[in-house]
Amino acid sequence: MALNHILRFLLCLLTFKTGFSAEISVFVQTGDSVHLDIQTQQLPEFDLISWMNDKSEVIVRYNSDSKRVKPLDSYKDRVVFNDVTFSLTLKNMQKTDSGLYTARISGSIITDLVSYRVSVIDSVEAPVLTVNSNWFSGNFCTVNFTCRAHELMINSSYQNNRCSPQEVTSQINTLILDCSKEYIICNHSNPVSWNEDKINIKELCIYKENELNIDQTLSSFLWPFVGSVALCILSLLVFLYFKYKKGAQEEVEGNTVYAQVEAEDQTREKTGNDRPITVYWTLGQHKKPTIPPETDHTVYSEVYKQPNEKLSAISADAS
Structure with a gap:
């Protein structure tokens, strides 16, 4: 029996020296669960196995004799312990849960089997x-x-x-x-x-190629359009020029006729004749033939003459 205890002690010491207690980094997303294994299937005999945090709080303890699992009250609703593999699962991890988690066995000696450096981080933002x-x-x-x-x-x-x-x-x-x-x-x-x-x-x-083709197409239509507009503007300017020139000529001719009429007015003032000197006016200077008055033989004339005749008869009688 003493030899067995010595061999067990040497095995625990060997496993401790070969890295069972090496720190392993683990990242977990906020709100997710983290699963922690003891990283070995060959465990020495032990009385208790415990998972502890960096605050030296015992999250869960397992008694190999009674097979009893006792979680810490603050982790009671968040911890899942496997009494076969001795692994630990913590649920709904928050950033305050970041830290060191260690699996430790207690018996003839106390040995740390494995340690995890757990970091609780948020998911990345979209780039x-x-x-x-x-x-x-x-x-x-x-x-x-x-x-x-x-x-x-x-x-x-x-x-x-x-x-x-x-x-x-x-x-x-x-x-x-x-x-x-x-x-x-x-x-x-x-x-x-x-x-x-x-x-x-x-x-x-x-898209860029289509945009380039559209620009080229617009250019091919743009220059003929610009040429047409320029031609229309030039035609309009020529039209306005000739129209202005024609209006100026008519104005000059109008001024000449007005001068002739003014000269005729001055002539009439000198002769004392207000009538216009025209061909019709000249012909109108010939004396019209005198037409002898015809004898009035109408009823009106007879009626009109009766008072005169009566006056003549009355004058004769008075004489």
Whole structure:
């Protein structure tokens, strides 16, 4: 029996020295669960096995004799312990749960089997891929763009159907830029999550090519249109010029006729004749023949004469 205890002690010491107690980094996303194993299937005999946090609080204790599992009250609703593999699962992890978790056995000696450095972190934000400029050079489409996420940024360009992959890192966040024949891909990741943004190169270049074709088509229609408008304006200016010239000539002629009429008015003033001196006026100077009055033989004349005759008869009688 003494030999067995000695061998057990040497085994525990050996396992302790060979890395059972090595610290292992584990990342868990906020709100998720974390699973912690003891990392070995050959355990020495023990009375108790406990999982502890860096505050020296016993999260859960298992008694090998009674097979009883006793969790800490603050972890009661969040802990799952496997009494076969002795693994520990913690649920709904928050950032305040970040820290060191250790599996420890107690018996003839106390041995730390494994330790985990647990980091609770949030998921990464989505990166933003921005096209700064794009143009055609020969048969190739060239695109300048920026990949950005958090405090990380990559500037690059897509030429000759390819781009150079790039990667930048800050603490636990990584930004990766890559290209294929169809896409420019910007990937943002951390140990618990990843997110990406991408741009379809074909759609971008086809759009640019269509835009270039439209510009060329508009140019082919624009110059004839401009020529037509210029010709119309020139024709309008020529028309207005001749119209103005004709109006000026008529005004001069009108002034000449007005001068003739004014001269005739002055002549009439000198002769004392107000009548216009025209051909008709000249012909009108000939004396019209005198037409002898005809004897009035109408009823009106007879009636009109009766008073006169009566007056004559009365005058005769008075004499």
